[in-house]
Amino acid sequence: xxxxxxxxILAAIRPGDQDRLESAFAEALQEAEKDAELARWFAEExxxxxxxxxxxxxxxxxxxxxxRILANMPPRNGSKSQWVVALTAAAAAALFLLAQxxxxxxxxxxxxxxxxxxxxxxxxxxxxxxxxxxxxxxIKPIEQWIAERKxxxxxxxxxxxxxxxxxxxxxxxxxxxxxxxxxxxxxxxxHLLMIDRAVxxxxxxxxxxxxxxxxxxxxxxxxxxxxxCMLAVHDGPTAVRRxxxxx
Amino acid sequence: xxxxxFALSLSREPCDAADLTQQTFLLWAAKGHxxxxxSKVKTWLFTSLYRxxxxxxxxxxxxxxxxxxTQLSDVQILPVAANHLDCDAVIRALLDLExxxxxxxxxxxxxxxxxxxxxxxxxxxxxxxxSRISRGKARLRQHLADGAHESISKREIA
Numbered sequence: 001x002x003x004x005x006x007x008x009i010l011a012a013i014r015p016g017d018q019d020r021l022e023s024a025f026a027e028a029l030q031e032a033e034k035d036a037e038l039a040r041w042f043a044e045e046x047x048x049x050x051x052x053x054x055x056x057x058x059x060x061x062x063x064x065x066x067x068r069i070l071a072n073m074p075p076r077n078g079s080k081s082q083w084v085v086a087l088t089a090a091a092a093a094a095l096f097l098l099a100q101x102x103x104x105x106x107x108x109x110x111x112x113x114x115x116x117x118x119x120x121x122x123x124x125x126x127x128x129x130x131x132x133x134x135x136x137x138x139i140k141p142i143e144q145w146i147a148e149r150k151x152x153x154x155x156x157x158x159x160x161x162x163x164x165x166x167x168x169x170x171x172x173x174x175x176x177x178x179x180x181x182x183x184x185x186x187x188x189x190x191h192l193l194m195i196d197r198a199v200x201x202x203x204x205x206x207x208x209x210x211x212x213x214x215x216x217x218x219x220x221x222x223x224x225x226x227x228x229c230m231l232a233v234h235d236g237p238t239a240v241r242r243x244x245x246x247x
Numbered sequence: 248x249x250x251x252x253f254a255l256s257l258s259r260e261p262c263d264a265a266d267l268t269q270q271t272f273l274l275w276a277a278k279g280h281x282x283x284x285x286s287k288v289k290t291w292l293f294t295s296l297y298r299x300x301x302x303x304x305x306x307x308x309x310x311x312x313x314x315x316x317t318q319l320s321d322v323q324i325l326p327v328a329a330n331h332l333d334c335d336a337v338i339r340a341l342l343d344l345e346x347x348x349x350x351x352x353x354x355x356x357x358x359x360x361x362x363x364x365x366x367x368x369x370x371x372x373x374x375x376x377x378s379r380i381s382r383g384k385a386r387l388r389q390h391l392a393d394g395a396h397e398s399i400s401k402r403e404i405a
Contacts, residue, residue, distance in 0.1 A: 011381040012355070012362040019361060024373075045384075052387070053356045055337040059255060061248045062265050069269050073276050 003038055006031040010042050015050040064124030070171060071130040115200050118173055119212070119219060119230060125171065125180075126191040126232050127217070132167035132182060142168045142181060151179045152194040154227035159243040160192060173199065190243060191232040200228045209244050211237050220244055249357045250292055256353035257300045259342045267303075271296040289359065293368045297350065304346075340390035348383030355380050 009028035013019045020029070032038045134145045139156070142165055146153045151170045166182040166189070176199045183190040197203065200223075209222040209231075218240045220231045233240050250271065255264035274295050282291055344352065354365045366376045 008377055008381040011384055012377045014355065014358050014361070016358070018358075022361070024362075048384075048388075049356070052337055052341070053358050055334045056252060056256075056341065056353070056356045057358075058334060059252050059338060061251050062261055065248070065251065065265050065268065068265070069272050073272065 001027055001031055003031075003035070006035075006038060007041065010038075011045060013046075015046045015053065064121055067121050067125040067171070068128065071125050071128040073131075115202050115221070115228075118195070118200055118228075119221065121173060122178065122193050122230060123214075123217065123219065123232060126193075130169060130171075130180075132180075133169040135167035137164055137166075139165050139181075146170070146179050146181075149177075151177045152196055152227050153179060154194045154224055154229050156181075156192065157244060160190060160231065163190065163243070188233060188235055188239065193230045193232070194227045197223050197226055197228050203228050211240065213237055249359050250296060252357060253293060253353050254296055254300070256341060256349055257297070257346070267296055267299055270299050274299070290364055290367055293354065293360070294370075297368055336391060336394050340387055340394060343390050344383060344386055348379055348386055351376050351379045352383035352387065 006028040009025060010032060013022075013025055013029075019025060032042045134142060136142050136145075139161060143153060146168060149170055160183055163183040163185045166184045168179060168181045171178050171180060173195060176196055179194045181192045181194075183192065197205070203221065203223040205223045205225050207222065209220040212219050212221075213236065217232060217234050218237050219233075220240050220243075222229055222244075231240060231243060233243075248268070251264055251268045254267040254271075255261060258264045258267055271292055275292060279288075279291070282288065341349065341353065341356075350369055351365050351371075354360045354368060355362070360368065362376050362380065363373060365371075365380075366373045369376065371379075
């Protein structure tokens with residue numbers, strides 16, 4: 001084996017130990033042990049590879065890509081299919097990256113940042129009119145469906161509960177389930193999202209809903225003892241206030 | 248998400264990469280059940296994404312021609328210190344590579360795949376994958392060195 005041939009083979013070894021036992025690399029690795037210059041070249045190559053790999057892994061995934069993918073997926077069936085497993089794994093990887101980015105860059109503002117991330121991610125989801133997993137014009141079957149899945153279910157404010165339902169879906173935020181119930185009021189669709197308050201501890205219960213408007217959408221966010229609720233409507237604040245518990 | 252980063256390395260545009268990633272998961276939702284071996288899911292996703300990319304590229308540009316005959320000896324390998332690598336420069340240099348090098352090298356640097364899995368994903372013989380990784384790295388170093396020289400020249404002019 002010439003030095004150039006050895007280099008070509010050694011170049012295909014990933015930095016770390018995962019490829020070292022591969023039989024195809026054995027001869028080239030032996031050559032590197034015997035040849036000091038080749039060994040030095042290989043060490044530099046591995047160092048270079050490690051640096052490039054770290055840079056490639058630091059490329060951020062676009063915010064909301066996971067929700068965008070999930071929103072366009074067909075609704076899940078009862079049993080976990082293979083794509084759900086793969087998607088969950090991919091989503092977990094994306095969430096882990098996001099969590100890392102957030103934990104590094106944020107200190108005391110972590111809670112409010114997390115809430116902001118939650119609102120952004122959920123908004124990127126509802127804006128795509130996601131398919132519902134369960135459809136019903138009545139709230140009772142929807143509540144039963146949610147309860148069976150042990151997904152978050154807060155007390156629905158009377159202003160929303162009086163509106164006709166469309167259906168619901170369970171999605172995920174950083175590994176925690178989020179319940180989405182859609183209500184239809186004339187041409188307006190109201191999206192009510194509920195998540196365990198432990199995931200968003202920055203929001204204190206009993207406070208009036210916080211209203212935010214952006215791009216023609218208005219969100220209202222509030223918390224009770226167990227859950228954080230977010231109502232998102234493609235309309236102005238006035239339209240949203242009529243649904244709220246304490247406006 | 249390694250799949251997105253692979254898509255980005257192929258398409259070179261974040262929006263296209265997001266579309267490719269989404270399209271791959273939609274394909275998985277439609278056809279993934281046909282896969283019998285759970286252990287092959289990762290390869291399936293990367294392979295499907297790569298095929299989707301090629302299909303879109305063919306549609307966009309009917310006749311792709313690559314200089315496949317370049318030999319390793321044609322490429323001047325320049326020393327680039329690993330600890331002096333700038334992240335943006337590395338990603339730019341990687342994205343500037345020709346697709347035949349970019350695809351195997353991106354998979355290699357994502358460190359999720361062995362050279363055999365890369366061969367399977369890209370439907371190439373293992374020897375070709377090894378050659379392209381080796382040549383791709385040489386070209387990557389070349390791009391990084393060119394970029395560094397350019398940057399120094401600009402600083403000197405300024």
